[in-house]
Amino acid sequence: EVQLVESGGGSVQAGGSLRLSCVVSGNTASINCISWFRQAPGKEREGVAALYPGTGTTYYGDSVKGRFTISQDVAKNTVFLQMNTLKPEDNATYHCAAGRRVLMWLGRWEYEYWGPGTQVTIS
Numbered sequence: 001e002v003q004l005v006e007s008g009g010g011s012v013q014a015g016g017s018l019r020l021s022c023v024v025s026g027n028t029a030s031i032n033c034i035s036w037f038r039q040a041p042g043k044e045r046e047g048v049a050a051l052y053p054g055t056g057t058t059y060y061g062d063s064v065k066g067r068f069t070i071s072q073d074v075a076k077n078t079v080f081l082q083m084n085t086l087k088p089e090d091n092a093t094y095h096c097a098a099g100r101r102v103l104m105w106l107g108r109w110e111y112e113y114w115g116p117g118t119q120v121t122i123s
Contacts, residue, residue, distance in 0.1 A: 002026040002113040004096045009118030014088055020081040020118060022096030033102035034079045035111065036070065038092035038120075048094070050105035051079060059105050063089070086122050093117040 008020040024034065035050040049070040050059040058070050069082040079096065097111035104110060 002028060002031060002098050004098060004113055004115035006094065006096050006115045006118040009094060009120045011121040011123060012086055013123055014086060016086050017082070017084045018086065018120060020083065020094055020120075022079045022081075022115060024077045024079065024098060028077055030100045031098045032100060033105055034072075034096065034098045035102075035105055036081045036094055037097055037108065038090075038094045040092040045095070045108055047106040049081060050102075061106075083120070088122045090120060091122045093119050
């Protein structure tokens, strides 16, 4: 079993920055991919960024490329999402997700574990 807890959300003006954190606990050795997804009211949950810890490979959604960066602190079992140049369309609840056999990182069905989410509000 794996547990995920997000933090770092809040309210920020357009153009500003936030850093989200996702603490991963439990059987972390079984995880091959950790990702960030977001969901705005009335919209589908969409993939934002992914990290494959074993290789360090990262992927980003088209809408956040060049603005967001996913990274990890292995010692703290934490995955970060640095969000810069925030836009009103980034307004959403951000969820951390982890999977044991993720091949297509954008596929929500590929992840067994999800965090409760942290709200990001852009004014």
